[in-house]
Amino acid sequence: MFLPFTQKAREVALHEMPDSQRIESCKTFIASVVREEAREFLHLNPEDAVKCYATCNAIISGCPFPLQSRFSKGYARLALNVFRNDAETTLDYAKELFPSLLAEGEDFSINLFEFLNSEQDPSLSQVRSGKVILAYEDICYVLSNLVVRKLMSLPSIDLPSPLKTAAESLTAELYQPPAPGSKVNSLSLQCVEKVKSGMPEGQRYYGSLALAIACHADGLNKKDAEGVMLLYVKACQKGSNSFTDREAIACMDWVYTRGISSFRSLRGTPFEAIHSKCIGCPLRLGERQVGIRKL
Numbered sequence: 001m002f003l004p005f006t007q008k009a010r011e012v013a014l015h016e017m018p019d020s021q022r023i024e025s026c027k028t029f030i031a032s033v034v035r036e037e038a039r040e041f042l043h044l045n046p047e048d049a050v051k052c053y054a055t056c057n058a059i060i061s062g063c064p065f066p067l068q069s070r071f072s073k074g075y076a077r078l079a080l081n082v083f084r085n086d087a088e089t090t091l092d093y094a095k096e097l098f099p100s101l102l103a104e105g106e107d108f109s110i111n112l113f114e115f116l117n118s119e120q121d122p123s124l125s126q127v128r129s130g131k132v133i134l135a136y137e138d139i140c141y142v143l144s145n146l147v148v149r150k151l152m153s154l155p156s157i158d159l160p161s162p163l164k165t166a167a168e169s170l171t172a173e174l175y176q177p178p179a180p181g182s183k184v185n186s187l188s189l190q191c192v193e194k195v196k197s198g199m200p201e202g203q204r205y206y207g208s209l210a211l212a213i214a215c216h217a218d219g220l221n222k223k224d225a226e227g228v229m230l231l232y233v234k235a236c237q238k239g240s241n242s243f244t245d246r247e248a249i250a251c252m253d254w255v256y257t258r259g260i261s262s263f264r265s266l267r268g269t270p271f272e273a274i275h276s277k278c279i280g281c282p283l284r285l286g287e288r289q290v291g292i293r294k295l
C-alpha cells in the first residue's frame with residue numbers, strides 16, 4: 001500500500017496544475033469522503049496518488065471549515081483502515097514520524113519526548129523509563145489523529161481558478177450555511193470550528209478568547225466550557241513558549257465573569273482574519289448585533 005501523505009510521497013510529488021479530469025475525480029472522491037461513502041483511497045500508482053492528494057488538499061482548503069473538518073475526519077478513517085490491515089506500511093509511516101519507535105514484544109515503544117512533542121494524548125499509553133508503550137491499535141489511532149491534524153492545518157491560500165471553481169461547486173453541493181435569522185450556535189460557526197482545531201503560537205490567546213466567548217454565547221455552563229477550553233489547548237501547536245490549560249481556563253473565567261457574549265472585542269485580532277474567510281458566516285464583528293441572537 002502506498003500512503004500519499006508520507007515523506008516518500010512528497011519526494012515524488014510534482015508541482016503542476018492538475019488537469020480537468022484529475023480535478024473531477026478528486027471532487028468525486030472528496031464528496032464521497034465527506035458523505036462517509038468512500039471505503040478506500042483511490043487505487044492509483046504512487047505518482048498519481050500523490051498528485052490526487054495534493055489536488056484534494058488544495059480543493060478542500062478552499063471549502064468552509066466544517067467541510068474541511070468532515071473531509072479530514074473521513075480521510076483519517078480511511079487511513080485507519082489501512083493502518084489496521086497493513087502493519088508493514090503502518091510501521092514504516094510510524095517510524096517516519098517517530099524515529100525512536102521500537103518493537104517491545106507484542107507492543108511498541110516511543111521515546112517519551114518524541115511522543116509528547118507530537119501532542120499525543122498520554123492517557124493512551126503507559127510510560128516506562130522514559131518510553132511510551134503502545135499497543136499496535138494505539139499506534140493506528142495516533143497516526144490517524146496526525147492525519148486529521150495535517151489536513152486541518154492546511155494554509156488558506158488564493159487558489160488558481162480551476163481549483164477555486166471546484167471548491168465552490170463542492171461547497172454548493174455539500175454545505176448548507178445556517179439560514180439567516182436562525183438561532184446561531186456560535187461553537188459550530190466555521191471560524192470558531194477553525195479555532196477549535198488549534199491556533200499557532202502568537203495567536204493562541206485570541207483563539208482562547210474567541211472560544212470562551214462562543215461558549216458563553218451558547219449558554220454552556222463553566223464545567224462544559226472548561227472541557228472545550230482544554231481540548232483547544234491540546235489542539236494548539238506547542239511553541240517555544242507553552243500555552244497552558246491554566247491560561248485557557250483563566251481566559252474563560254475572565255469572559256464568564258464579565259458575561260461577554262459578543263465577538264466585537266475580537267475586531268483587528270487574528271480571529272477576524274480567520275472569520276474573513278468564512279463563507280456565509282452570520283457573525284458580524286464590526287456591526288451591532290442586529291437580527292442575530294446570542295452573538
Ligand SMILES: [Zn+2]
Pocket residue numbers: 189190191192274275276278281282283
Ligand atoms: Zn465566521
